[in-house]
Amino acid sequence: MDTHTSTRPSARYTEVRQRSLELAAPLSAEDCCVQSMPDASPIKWHLAHTTWFFETFVLETWEENFRPFHEAFRVLFNSYYNAVGDRHPRPERGLLTRPGLDQVRAYRAAVDDRLQAVLAKRGAEPRLLELVELGLNHEQQHQELMLTDVKHMLSRNPLWPPYRAAAATQAAVDVPALDWYEFSAGIHEIGHAGPGFCFDNELPRHKVYLQDFRLASRLVTNAEYLAFIDAGGYQDPRLWLSDGWDWRVAQGRSHPLYWRRGEDGWQEFTLSGAQALDPSRPVVHVSLYEADAFARWADARLPTEAEWEHAACVCRIEPGAAEAHLADNGAFHPRAVRDAGLTQLFGDAWQWTQSSYDPYPGFTPGAGAVGEYNGKFMVNQYVLRGGSCATPGHHTRASYRNFFPAGACWQFSAIRLAHRR
Amino acid sequence: MDTHTSTRPSARYTEVRQRSLELAAPLSAEDCCVQSMPDASPIKWHLAHTTWFFETFVLETWEENFRPFHEAFRVLFNSYYNAVGDRHPRPERGLLTRPGLDQVRAYRAAVDDRLQAVLAKRGAEPRLLELVELGLNHEQQHQELMLTDVKHMLSRNPLWPPYRAAAATQAAVDVPALDWYEFSAGIHEIGHAGPGFCFDNELPRHKVYLQDFRLASRLVTNAEYLAFIDAGGYQDPRLWLSDGWDWRVAQGRSHPLYWRRGEDGWQEFTLSGAQALDPSRPVVHVSLYEADAFARWADARLPTEAEWEHAACVCRIEPGAAEAHLADNGAFHPRAVRDAGLTQLFGDAWQWTQSSYDPYPGFTPGAGAVGEYNGKFMVNQYVLRGGSCATPGHHTRASYRNFFPAGACWQFSAIRLAHRR
Amino acid sequence: MDTHTSTRPSARYTEVRQRSLELAAPLSAEDCCVQSMPDASPIKWHLAHTTWFFETFVLETWEENFRPFHEAFRVLFNSYYNAVGDRHPRPERGLLTRPGLDQVRAYRAAVDDRLQAVLAKRGAEPRLLELVELGLNHEQQHQELMLTDVKHMLSRNPLWPPYRAAAATQAAVDVPALDWYEFSAGIHEIGHAGPGFCFDNELPRHKVYLQDFRLASRLVTNAEYLAFIDAGGYQDPRLWLSDGWDWRVAQGRSHPLYWRRGEDGWQEFTLSGAQALDPSRPVVHVSLYEADAFARWADARLPTEAEWEHAACVCRIEPGAAEAHLADNGAFHPRAVRDAGLTQLFGDAWQWTQSSYDPYPGFTPGAGAVGEYNGKFMVNQYVLRGGSCATPGHHTRASYRNFFPAGACWQFSAIRLAHRR
Amino acid sequence: MDTHTSTRPSARYTEVRQRSLELAAPLSAEDCCVQSMPDASPIKWHLAHTTWFFETFVLETWEENFRPFHEAFRVLFNSYYNAVGDRHPRPERGLLTRPGLDQVRAYRAAVDDRLQAVLAKRGAEPRLLELVELGLNHEQQHQELMLTDVKHMLSRNPLWPPYRAAAATQAAVDVPALDWYEFSAGIHEIGHAGPGFCFDNELPRHKVYLQDFRLASRLVTNAEYLAFIDAGGYQDPRLWLSDGWDWRVAQGRSHPLYWRRGEDGWQEFTLSGAQALDPSRPVVHVSLYEADAFARWADARLPTEAEWEHAACVCRIEPGAAEAHLADNGAFHPRAVRDAGLTQLFGDAWQWTQSSYDPYPGFTPGAGAVGEYNGKFMVNQYVLRGGSCATPGHHTRASYRNFFPAGACWQFSAIRLAHRR
Numbered sequence A, B, C, D: 001m002d003t004h005t006s007t008r009p010s011a012r013y014t015e016v017r018q019r020s021l022e023l024a025a026p027l028s029a030e031d032c033c034v035q036s037m038p039d040a041s042p043i044k045w046h047l048a049h050t051t052w053f054f055e056t057f058v059l060e061t062w063e064e065n066f067r068p069f070h071e072a073f074r075v076l077f078n079s080y081y082n083a084v085g086d087r088h089p090r091p092e093r094g095l096l097t098r099p100g101l102d103q104v105r106a107y108r109a110a111v112d113d114r115l116q117a118v119l120a121k122r123g124a125e126p127r128l129l130e131l132v133e134l135g136l137n138h139e140q141q142h143q144e145l146m147l148t149d150v151k152h153m154l155s156r157n158p159l160w161p162p163y164r165a166a167a168a169t170q171a172a173v174d175v176p177a178l179d180w181y182e183f184s185a186g187i188h189e190i191g192h193a194g195p196g197f198c199f200d201n202e203l204p205r206h207k208v209y210l211q212d213f214r215l216a217s218r219l220v221t222n223a224e225y226l227a228f229i230d231a232g233g234y235q236d237p238r239l240w241l242s243d244g245w246d247w248r249v250a251q252g253r254s255h256p257l258y259w260r261r262g263e264d265g266w267q268e269f270t271l272s273g274a275q276a277l278d279p280s281r282p283v284v285h286v287s288l289y290e291a292d293a294f295a296r297w298a299d300a301r302l303p304t305e306a307e308w309e310h311a312a313c314v315c316r317i318e319p320g321a322a323e324a325h326l327a328d329n330g331a332f333h334p335r336a337v338r339d340a341g342l343t344q345l346f347g348d349a350w351q352w353t354q355s356s357y358d359p360y361p362g363f364t365p366g367a368g369a370v371g372e373y374n375g376k377f378m379v380n381q382y383v384l385r386g387g388s389c390a391t392p393g394h395h396t397r398a399s400y401r402n403f404f405p406a407g408a409c410w411q412f413s414a415i416r417l418a419h420r421r
Helices: A009-024 A029-033 A043-062 A090-095 A101-122 A126-155 A222-230 A242-251 A288-297 A305-314 A321-329 A368-372 B009-024 B029-033 B043-062 B090-095 B101-122 B126-155 B222-230 B242-251 B288-297 B305-314 B321-329 B368-372 C009-024 C029-033 C043-062 C090-095 C101-122 C126-155 C222-230 C242-251 C288-297 C305-314 C321-329 C368-372 D009-024 D029-033 D043-062 D090-095 D101-122 D126-155 D222-230 D242-251 D288-297 D305-314 D321-329 D368-372
Strands: A180-183 A186-190 A206-210 A213-216 A259-262 A265-270 A273-276 A350-356 A382-385 A402-404 A418-420 B180-183 B186-190 B206-210 B213-216 B259-262 B265-270 B273-276 B350-356 B382-385 B402-404 B418-420 C180-183 C186-190 C206-210 C213-216 C259-262 C265-270 C273-276 C350-356 C382-385 C402-404 C418-420 D180-183 D186-190 D206-210 D213-216 D259-262 D265-270 D273-276 D350-356 D382-385 D402-404 D418-420
Touching (some): A009 A101, A029 A043, A029 A101, A029 B029, A043 A101, A043 A126, A186 A305, A305 A382, B029 B101, B101 B126, B186 B305, B222 B288, C029 D029, C043 C101, C101 C126, C126 C265, C305 C350, C305 C382, D009 D043, D009 D101, D043 D101, D180 D305, D213 D305, D222 D288
Antiparallel strands (some): A213 A418, B350 B382, C213 C418, D180 D213, D213 D418, D350 D382
């Protein structure tokens, strides 16, 4: 059983809920209100929506004499659950200056009190505990989005203001040469196993046949990606998927999203503001299109999600203390590798796979409205595996399936190469 | 000489600048940050841009050892003055959560102190006084925009929250029947005359030839506009300009911008929140297209700007105490007419004319960068005359030329009919 | 009475209708079918729509036992007459491969026969004659559009194919220096006078007051426009209207529409294909924005439409034999001026004025559905005066008001400067 | 070895090339010129581009003293081969009235003569034969697109004109009840095997692990799809993928692309014009979104491409005489099933799978510029299997991978259900 589910539910609830407020703490009410693009949401909306989730899927069922905190919030903070009723249009989330941040905090406090009361009274009911656990994992996903969404918003400000002051900067290190780990063909199993929590999209565990393959020992570094740029990688359509080339031209892209070339060389926008580009760290905030073009240029390819998961399981690599520490110590930027070994699977950056986000054989969405959680997004999205410096500790695992459209790059998304053996 | 220019410049400066802060007072930092559409700007941006104007066009020239308050503000808060340098893209003004509202207030305070010092030292120099006066009139224009922009922003919130609590609501009154005032053909003069301040677009005063015409005694009321709606006015393309019909279809418009039909009849969004539609008040927030279609349906037409100005001058109607009071008492909504006479020229709502916004014969833009103030907008815009409940007291006059594109309706824009004699 | 209306109606009908077919003669069925942008229409559509006009507004009223040639054509070939019924969407006119060009020719022939029969029988009825005359003038307008629309379509083909082979090319000439004609302030009359045909928008004739002004003796030449380009005119936003600058940036425009810079210097696309740019000819295919920016750079301005018309009338310049010859001899490109005098008013290119297209005082649209001809376009359009090398002979006059949006440049539109005296 | 490759290359070349002209024969030059949407191409462009393929990839290499037929055609008729040089923008293919259809026919004839000469001289060289075979298969793909593109173009004409007169209409039949075929879990092989031609994307043949599954015996009929519509399928977002629902709303879709509801019930646009909807025939021209929503409503799912191919191979179903006959007899509309069995795999309509179009393990694009044929489209596309009534005879096979974006519905795309066992 996972560490986190061994905690008492009410204590775990408090801890997770508290972390959302801590993530918002460095931000002003203004910072929390604005939406920088339709794909991103305001921090305030994240704080409210995660609360709406508990109110709607837990309190409404388990609380006696349930009455909503505010009738309008049921529409304003519904993300996409059609079975629940109307929703406020996603691109207009940033127009909601009312309720203000204080009111949303009050909403959180009230729902938290009521939920703890429900837990105290009916905390032995398995379905209740399941939904609370789902709500907490849901909130952890939004905690990562809070960081990536606010990073995007701040990046659109010409001042490149920091989310919070830099921790002591890690010096550039000598990164070990890229090594290849070999795996043999055969029938393997992927998907979640064991008693701990997982999302419905990680099930059922099932057999797949994999060919022989090799997986890179670490993520592609900024230095390696710069070599691709310097070799004209952004100017050669033959390296790109057709859609990827169209994306590159339409976006006018010639480097990763948060890079800019200053008088003193390349800079990168981080949650601590502008930093000189560190050649030893992994390149992040690349789209699948960029990852794929880099891989083709490097005479390699991206792994499939099954290959990635199989490698992690075979090598018995799990998100451990170090990764949890990274995520929770607030560096919020991936580190450079210092040591040999199959590294950076968890805790630095999500890794694009070439796998489209499809249902596993026999996939069944969760029952009721929460069944809209995952399955309905299974088209035109690609799977990322691992976990990032913005992923909450104890949230990810080898079977975890993150997914985004091929052009998304505001997540901490990186490149791990694969190869035929 | 106008009242307002008889005031000492430093006192007048303080008074006008203070009013901007008062207008922002009912709003949270969140309310002040958000931009609801590219045409509108955040309140915070208005507060900063009007300050930028004084810093750039006054301090930079007249202050010794001038240094900008913040180098980046020179770009962030430049609206459209190409001669001054780069500008931040207009549709992204709402992304600037930094500087925060507090910093913008500090910016205002610092520039105010420095400007008063300059006035104290060099307040006898005419060009300095001219530019300060221009800056104050510029700020007053933005004061009106602060109200109309925040109204638009709040209207996009499904809660229709008020800007501030309603003053005592005026009861519906019996509006006098519409009467026609007749004016005779001949050569008349329009354009600003006299020593007071005016904008460059009101000059030079010049002769025009007008035909006989008749002007309506008051604005079109909500009741009259409802009759147009009920008669199918929004469904009959023959009543509309071709562009107007395309606009109507593209917008899906079947009533004025801030109306909605509730279970208890029509409601109107006001700066005090939702109100039952008062049939006696003027219809406001209509586009030129709607005004023109209404006029055609009513077998009338809109006046030209020369007709409007001539009528106001002949009848010696000026924005007086009552209007100033309205604007400054904070009702921020047009009143119903109680009395006969040529009424509602000033202080309730701007009135669309059929005149495109063109240069007067012999028009010369102001010298230097401030010459970009007016002239460069003289295409695809239409003139509105009068002044509204959101116009600061002592700001408007008979020769004042307001202008917006034909589809704009977030201003307090209304309909006054005209006719051949 | 005008020359053209002295002709017998049936002969004039034949002559005008025949000319449309002659204009289409150099084109293949493919050339006649394609639509290169929503603003332009296929040649086949022009041929059919002008026929629809006679069928709908003449035959349907005056022919006994009227039955439409083809029921579907009533929708397919209605341009914008809402009073008549449904219309086919304008941007999809190019999708109509059926009816084919042959069928449209058959449609024309059938309507022509029936209309001649009606004329033979009831040709003394004034309203019938009026509508036929309106239909012929309508067709002449479309004859000009056939040339400008096909020019645009061919220009989008990388091969720049000619509409028809070049006539002998006029050699570049020494253009006389630009001279200024002076006109005095006072009350003048504009608008159509006399018994000949005019459109409703040229009426009523009415008084205007004009200030002193000066009008340039000829159009701006390619050489003069090149000087503007070489001086950086397309890179300096201070020369442009704000909308104009946005237009320039959005279009990526750095020279007139049909110019391109080849290895041997500038080339211009003409209806005879690519030609070396002739410095002595008028610059054509410029938008109002370009015309206005050029004028500002040249320290001048564009004339108002009243100034233009007054100048033409005072100087007694009318579209004469020379101009008619130009239009009808098929050069279809403006000539260079050889002689002194107030020249190029008619027959070379339309001339942008600074006047928005507004109703004249007392304007009344024509009765019935034909009342949708002009009035409903009176917003966001600007008046051009004169006539071009593509205007049919005997079609234009001093009071003629052509109009297009400020960004339009696929017409033969040129620049004549004006000035305060 | 396949039938078709046993034919002598020169005879086969003639036969395939001739068929393209036959497909264009019922069309006018106008029909062949117009482009109805960016996804579709004009017939004339198809005729020219397939010729360009032989000219560029065969003649340029194997012909002595090669000179292109027309220098400009190298750009105009390059579809997407970046390695070859510039291309004409895809959405502007419909603007090319020149070269005319006759010139394109002459281009075909000239290239055909030269290619036959090359074949006569060097027809023993394997790489030459390979490229000719690739070019013929490429041309056959475009033959299907000619039919689907012209169908789309004609459908946009309000007259719904036929491509050619209807063959005798098949009467509605009693369709056998839907039956399920069961397949057992295990390691299976998919991908092309054997000596015949295949595209690079069908290789390498490789092992996959499949779970137990069941496959429907026939395609979903119009009657079954009508039941989905009548049950409110287009109004219930819970049945749709999230992207699918957005697509449905944006398109305003409430039935398949080529249906319309008339006074006498549903009609369907076919290549023979409007037909009463035949309930017994397969529903066609549905998007993946519609197919997926239908499947969810029917408590089933779409097959994966591996399941589909495995089923076809296990059951030894190949595109046979009947299918070839269908495609070549020109019905160009799918038939109803009359008999039991696993039917309609080939020859009626392509069948959406839930599989995204990904490279097979070890996929290597073809060498040189022809390597841009398939691989670069492997993102955001979904695989269709089988073949349609518009697929040329002998062109498809069980391993054939057709692919389109999820929203595409102008192909003959249909629904075959699958299920867990």
